[in-house]
Amino acid sequence: MIARDIEAALRHLLRGFPIVTLTGPRQSGKTTLARVVFADRPYVSLEDPDVRQMVLEDPRSFLERHPNGAVLDEVQRAPQLLSYLQTRVDADGRMGLFLLTGSQQFGLMSGVTQSLAGRTAFVELLPFSIHELERAGVRPASLDAMLFEGGYPPLYDRSLTPRTWLSAYVTAYVERDVRQLLKIQDLEAFQRFVRLCAGRSGQILNLSSLATDCGITHNTAKAWISVLEASYILFQLRPHHANFSKRLVKSPKLYFYDTGLLCWLLGVREPGQLATHPLRGSIFETLIVSELVKSCFNRGERATLHFWRDSNGNEVDIIADAGRKLMPIEIKSGQTLNRDFFTGLERWMALAGDHAISPALVYGGTDAHAHKGISVFGWHAAGQVLEGAAVRPHAC
Known part of the structure; x- marks a missing residue:
């Protein structure tokens, strides 16, 4: 198994919540990660029709079979179970009892937010970074x-x-x-x-x-x-x-x-x-923006990422909130650094003044250095960019 960066954040949350809900696209590795983190707990897939029928017919009896918790995979397939989970974890009082996974965010999130508010943390697992x-x-x-x-x-x-x-x-x-x-x-x-x-x-x-x-x-x-x-x-x-x-x-x-x-x-x-x-x-810009999102999710955080463009076409690809400061990030697919790559950042920093911090450029090459206060990252190091500023976190 390829180790996942998000594992540390997931284990940390399990020490503070009775339930952690792991979401993400299908085939992103949720089941594999859940079984690694809860290697000593039972694994139950609610995709199995027989298991799902048993859960729906007698949810209390099902939960009693797992006194020390379990991995409940594709839990959106049995949303009725969530209310019984609430009662169970409230009565038990222990942290890190259940690890839930699900792919269809609509079906999963609506049930979890209604039944398990305050009892679960959310972690989003994307494909490999x-x-x-x-x-x-x-x-x-x-x-x-x-x-x-x-x-x-x-x-x-x-x-x-x-x-x-x-x-x-x-x-x-x-x-x-x-x-x-x-x-x-x-x-x-x-x-x-x-x-x-x-x-x-x-x-x-x-x-x-x-x-x-x-x-x-x-x-x-x-x-x-x-x-x-x-x-x-x-x-x-x-x-x-x-x-x-x-x-x-x-x-x-x-x-x-x-x-x-x-x-x-x-x-x-x-x-x-x-x-x-x-x-x-x-396509290159999509790769880099996705890597920035993954770097936040993998810390168990949701960073506030935006873009900036005015009516004259002046633009910065990413603006990351860093406390009271703003971190501008420009993305260029060219493999050879060009003076024009820095123009948008320099123009925006002149407008932003004291609001700007730690400007960065990610490009299609591999060299890393600094240019007039702007940190330059190669494409393979995109996940490190947000480490350059205290990007304001939002718990998932």
Whole structure:
């Protein structure tokens, strides 16, 4: 097993909460991690129809069989159990009794927040980070290979090619799970919608344009985006509110969590196609933003990450809140440093004045150094960027 950075945060939370809920996309390694952390506890999968029926018919008896707790996998399949869990942990009083996992965030989160408020901490596990792959000695050698393969664990745990596995993943999980959640009848329209979203990763989200291109209503597009977010396929990055006397763009930007999945949806079938791909810059930006998100999640925190763009097109890719300061991060896919790479950061820092702290540039090369107070990171070190400032944490 490839060690996960989030394990330390997960074990820490289990010392302070009777229940910890582990969520994330399907096949991100939740079950494997849960069984490692709770190696001495029973493991129960609620995907098993027989087990699920037993739980639903007699939840009290089921919990009595596990006096010292257990891993309850895919717990959203039996939401009625959550109320009984509340009674059980309140009566017991011990910490770290149950570790719950689930993939469909809508079904899981609504039940957990209603029944287990104050009794559970939340941890979000995404696919492997670059740091995790590098530590295990399995990181793809080149940037294009990293973009193409992404970080889903089965690609590194088994003898599978991205072409084989990602095709099956899109069919089995993205299309099946999301369709069931929304009861979508027109599969062709939804497939087209997901691919159109892929073409907009790293760009400002215009829902009206997206809906028109897909031939659906604005409200349908909004609902489909929401469920893709809940399934950890993509996420929205909100604009920062600091205007510095400038008129700001108010629409969010769209990003996929995994560039391997993104490349598959864009029709990229081998790493060599990325060198001249028209969306290479957006794919690279998606990788780096996703790495920044993972670095926060893996500490058991949710950092406040935004982007900044004014009506004149001046932009900084990431603004991270660091207490009362703001940390600007620029992302450039070029492998050779260029003077123009620093222009946006320098312009923003002049506007921000004393509000700015620890500016950083992440680029497609591998060298690390400083340039006029700006820390420069190679793509493989993106997960270290936020260590340069006290980024304000939000517990998951």
